[in-house]
Amino acid sequence: MFNFILFGPPGSGKGTQSVKIAEKYNLVHISTGDIFRKNIREKTPLGLKVQSIIEKGELVSDALLIEILGDALNQHSKARGFVFDGFPRTIQQANDLDTLLSKKNESVSLVLSLEVGDDEILKRLLKRAEIEGRKDDTKEVIENRIQIYNKQTQPLIDFYKNKNKFQALHGIGGIDEIFAGICKIIDKHI
Numbered sequence: 132m133f134n135f136i137l138f139g140p141p142g143s144g145k146g147t148q149s150v151k152i153a154e155k156y157n158l159v160h161i162s163t164g165d166i167f168r169k170n171i172r173e174k175t176p177l178g179l180k181v182q183s184i185i186e187k188g189e190l191v192s193d194a195l196l197i198e199i200l201g202d203a204l205n206q207h208s209k210a211r212g213f214v215f216d217g218f219p220r221t222i223q224q225a226n227d228l229d230t231l232l233s234k235k236n237e238s239v240s241l242v243l244s245l246e247v248g249d250d251e252i253l254k255r256l257l258k259r260a261e262i263e264g265r266k267d268d269t270k271e272v273i274e275n276r277i278q279i280y281n282k283q284t285q286p287l288i289d290f291y292k293n294k295n296k297f298q299a300l301h302g303i304g305g306i307d308e309i310f311a312g313i314c315k316i317i318d319k320h321i
């Protein structure tokens with residue numbers, strides 16, 4: 132299996148690129164943010180539980196995340212591999228993912244980070260707020276999400292560097308240009 136993590140701050144283009152990667156390499160795209168938004172739209176018990184957390188830009192609990200991930204992996208037991216988008220976001224989640232994958236005799240294959248600075252992110256997310264009207268794209272919430280990313284998610288860079296699984300790519304440019312850069316790196320590892 133090829134288990135790929137597309138890493139990067141909110142607004143770095145992970146969602147757009149993950150869809151393209153999953154399609155090209157025939158992998159299953161797992162976006163935890165999309166799973167939550169769908170549940171909120173459908174007002175499921177999970178949706179009701181996480182709605183206010185997400186609207187504040189905070190992180191949903193690690194315990195809930197690993198439950199969701201376990202379900203998603205089981206639903207796609209025949210997958211050729213996965214593109215994880217927006218997961219893991221904490222060291223605990225990364226350890227939990229290793230445990231889940233090791234039960235299938237699998238592991239994380241590669242982590243690729245899209246590098247985009249805070250100012251550019253703020254600009255992009257404010258623009259997305261106008262277009263998509265996401266409730267967690269207000270200026271205050273965006274700043275909170277960036278802060279949480281820097282504090283809780285960035286430590287994952289060293290976590291994966293220590294495992295020799297980490298690569299970074301400059302995330303500013305056209306969608307196709309960045310996609311080509313990502314594919315070049317994947318092709319060396321797949």
Ligand code: AMP
Nearest residue numbers: 163164185188189190191217218219220
């Ligand atoms: P995203 O679309 O990936 O930016 O996710 C939107 C929101 O869903 C985040 O701001 C969090 O509140 C929540 N969320 C998504 N993935 C995770 C995760 N791996 N851990 C904790 N919270 C998450």
